[in-house]
């Protein structure tokens with residue numbers, strides 16, 4: 046059994062007067078892949094964005110309850126959001142490379158955090174991150190071309206490289222494969238499998254198969270509530286809740 | 299004439315529409331064939347064919363009527379016999395007499411007859427005007443109604459007409475531009491037949507006074523425009539030094555930091571600033587800023603003149619702030635939120651995100667805003683007239699009087715000299731230069747934007 050990395054207790058989220066999450070309590074284990082599934086609009090992204098306080102960007106969004114990362118409370122005004130986020134990488138549904146070169150995209154995080162001192166160190170980190178994300182071979186001859194010139198799947202792997210370049214503990218992925226074809230998806234799934242040896246990963250996905258393939262634990266959301274959570278194998282073969290059963294067998298959702 | 303024709307034409311196209319619609323409906327019912335398009339399109343088709351000939355006649359008539367009537371009336375006068383007669387004066391007199399009896403007193407019988415002649419022609423003309431409009435409308439409808447068959451694809455035709463109409467609208471601006479260029483070019487050529495291009499472009503003395511009498515001493519005109527260009531440039535630089543940072547920072551504040559409430563207050567205020575007439579800025583520059591600049595100059599030991607490039611440039615910069623800030627604000631707002639989240643998600647703070655991600659992404663738009671500001675600065679006249687003086691000094695010292703291209707154009711055109719005097723014509727040469735410079739600026743801006751797009755989209 047792994048240590049608990051992120052722990053949420055009774056998290057409520059309101060967008061204005063509309064409540065998007067109801068008392069969500071969930072533990073996320075270290076060096077494991079946790080998948081979040083559920084029908085569209087049930088609050089998966091909202092939950093994910095609570096963990097790195099990305100919801101701060103939305104004026105009308107109010108989060109309460111308790112979330113701890115490494116046993117430290119993060120739902121509080123005193124928290125240093127910037128350093129929290131440097132510990133938690135995020136990969137978005139749509140690849141969002143910066144309008145910079147491939148190299149600069151990956152170098153962005155290490156540069157702003159002052160992780161590296163020399164140019165060769167920086168190069169090393171960039172190359173290493175690109176290698177880990179499985180992109181290096183494809184782009185090593187054109188590191189100075191714009192990141193936006195890559196294909197969708199390559200862009201997504203670039204975004205993953207960008208996230209792991211700052212050496213985070215946790216990587217949040219919000220439907221990272223929804224814009225990709227099956228081959229690119231397979232590449233990313235392999236990558237996730239590899240990354241979990243080093244990082245704690247939370248992935249939102251609409252694909253049951255993907256959740257089953259990559260994750261160790263799964264949480265099922267429905268209408269803003271966490272209906273059921275447990276080991277992936279159990280959720281997919283023998284769920285306790287009939288809603289879960291209904292969703293994974295495709296009867297609703 | 300205008301109102302009556304408006305009524306006739308509107309009634310005409312309305313009945314054409316009704317006619318077309320009922321005709322095609324009954325037609326398709328008789329033949330028991332479904333129409334190829336909706337009946338409205340047939341009706342619109344008829345309407346277009348009713349309206350177009352009417353408009354052509356209308357505009358043709360108002361353009362040519364006067365000239366034709368004049369020629370008819372003046373045909374009775376023999377200008378060869380009487381060289382003292384002036385055609386335009388004569389026709390004015392005849393028109394006056396025809397309009398009102400009070401002018402008729404004491405006029406020669408010749409004129410009185412002509413006036414009567416004029417009035418009768420005018421009367422016939424106006425009747426035939428309405429008649430011909432009616433006739434062409436009917437002809438148009440008759441011509442078009444041959445096509446009122448259910449198999450005719452009226453919608454496609456209408457679509458084509460719409461296309462032609464839109465093309466016509468878009469060519470208006472282009473043709474106007476071409477017209478402007480040619481008139482500028484033509485008048486400038488006349489100027490350059492008196493003054494050499496070389497002297498104009500590279501001469502450093504602007505003294506546009508040509509002796510009025512032969513042999514008058516002391517004043518030999520000199521048309522070296524370099525001081526004017528330099529003055530324009532100097533003021534533009536001062537203005538952009540004020541407007542670019544302040545405008546850009548305002549935009550960043552508004553787009554990234556301001557709460558919605560603050561934004562709601564500041565944005566309209568800035569827009570008001572953009573709407574202030576430039577002459578009002580001129581007052582402000584002259585009354586408040588120029589004396590301040592003078593005192594400031596004295597305090598640091600520079601002898602400033604009461605009106606100066608600095609004063610005009612500062613105020614012009616303030617005038618340009620809203621253009622830069624409002625455009626850049628739009629551009630920054632249109633940078634996708636996903637880029638912001640990507641950067642913040644890595645743990646960048648707001649300032650780093652803005653500096654390293656948002657501004658680079660918004661750069662083409664910001665450059666566009668900047669160049670727009672530059673062309674405003676170059677084209678601005680009033681502030682400069684009031685606050686920078688009119689002396690064509692060649693200097694890089696912003697505490698001195700300078701003058702700009704636009705100001706010299708105004709001075710050249712409001713003088714009381716003849717129109718083909720080089721002093722007047724110099725306005726066109728200056729205008730041409732202004733035009734070419736703004737053109738180059740625009741091409742430059744487009745290039746930058748395009749290059750950037752290619753790289754990052």
Ligand SMILES: Nc1ncnc2c1ncn2[C@@H]1O[C@H](COP(=O)(O)OP(=O)(O)OP(=O)(O)O)[C@@H](O)[C@H]1O
Nearest residue numbers: 060065083084085086087088089090091092103105
């Ligand atoms: N910025 C916002 N403003 C207002 N309401 C929002 C906002 N973002 C999300 N919501 C609401 O919160 C609820 C949960 O949204 P969320 O994006 O978390 O769903 P999701 O599970 O990620 O759905 P999907 O699978 O479609 O991505 C939805 O009902 C949505 O309408």
Ligand SMILES: [Mg+2]
Nearest residue numbers: 089090091219
């Ligand atoms: Mg979502």
